[in-house]
Amino acid sequence: MLTLLAPAKLNLFLRITGRREDGYHSLQTVFQLLNYGDELNFRLRPDATLTLQVQSPSNSDHQRPADLNGDDNLVLKAARALLADCDRKLGADITLIKRLPVGGGLGGGSSDAATTLLALNRLWNLEYDLERLAELGLQLGADVPVFIRGRSAWAEGIGEVLTPVELPRRWFVVIAPNCVVSTATVFADPQLTRNSSAITIRAFREHGAGNDCQEIVEKHFPEVKIARHWLNRFAPARMTGTGSCVFAAFESEVEAQTTLAQKPERWRGFIARGVNISPAHQPGMGPEQN
Numbered sequence: 001m002l003t004l005l006a007p008a009k010l011n012l013f014l015r016i017t018g019r020r021e022d023g024y025h026s027l028q029t030v031f032q033l034l035n036y037g038d039e040l041n042f043r044l045r046p047d048a049t050l051t052l053q054v055q056s057p058s059n060s061d062h063q064r065p066a067d068l069n070g071d072d073n074l075v076l077k078a079a080r081a082l083l084a085d086c087d088r089k090l091g092a093d094i095t096l097i098k099r100l101p102v103g104g105g106l107g108g109g110s111s112d113a114a115t116t117l118l119a120l121n122r123l124w125n126l127e128y129d130l131e132r133l134a135e136l137g138l139q140l141g142a143d144v145p146v147f148i149r150g151r152s153a154w155a156e157g158i159g160e161v162l163t164p165v166e167l168p169r170r171w172f173v174v175i176a177p178n179c180v181v182s183t184a185t186v187f188a189d190p191q192l193t194r195n196s197s198a199i200t201i202r203a204f205r206e207h208g209a210g211n212d213c214q215e216i217v218e219k220h221f222p223e224v225k226i227a228r229h230w231l232n233r234f235a236p237a238r239m240t241g242t243g244s245c246v247f248a249a250f251e252s253e254v255e256a257q258t259t260l261a262q263k264p265e266r267w268r269g270f271i272a273r274g275v276n277i278s279p280a281h282q283p284g285m286g287p288e289q290n
């Protein structure tokens with residue numbers, strides 16, 4: 001059996017710089033990988049059957065395993081895409097332990113898909129390189145390639161043009177408000193800023209940048225704004241991706257734990273450390289959820 005962590009990501013900033021003819025949005029962002037995420041277990045089968053069982057350590061209403069067991073789960077989509085590409089009769093039993101909130105902006109589904117491609121490539125001895133796996137992953141979602149390549153990265157295009165970056169290994173508190181945000185709904189909002197000027201990596205490192213989606217999400221989901229304002233009492237806080245999760249960075253684990261311990265009970269939350277290499281490339285489990 002092979003067990004891998006499917007790590008979460010944070011968007012340290014997000015700028016929408018245009019809209020393409022195909023409807024996708026051009027963007028700039030920095031993907032910060034974390035040492036916390038979903039867990040995936042893979043076991044070879046002697047036949048050509050794929051099975052998926054989803055479990056959850058959480059009591060969250062929006063993260064029940066029954067909601068994630070269907071054919072639309074990106075784990076099964078990734079496994080089937082790999083099978084179709086290699087044109088072989090292979091099987092696996094897959095168990096997904098779902099820790100990350102759905103619709104939270106943490107890349108959970110994309111990370112699960114990427115980790116599935118990485119794991120089955122190894123278990124099935126396909127010997128695909130990362131470039132080929134990333135091309136398959138892009139068909140499943142724009143965020144999948146960063147998890148395939150397994151490096152924190154500066155991203156452009158629709159998020160698939162990646163430049164690895166070395167980021168400080170800070171501790172993060174991540175708060176998940178009780179709401180699920182649809183990425184498609186956010187990008188369809190007519191009030192979304194779509195013409196932000198592009199910036200450079202140097203400018204980001206020196207001055208930082210914001211999230212163009214934050215104002216739109218907080219308009220539709222006031223709880224996101226409430227959570228961000230609460231976290232902002234302890235350190236500068238912002239939303240990741242298209243939400244709903246918000247985060248803040250801390251220099252020490254003690255600071256992060258102290259902050260998390262004070263969160264309102266109605267929200268979920270966890271601490272994690274930023275990493276530059278994905279735990280799926282260096283298997284290991286992350287911190288516990290609170």
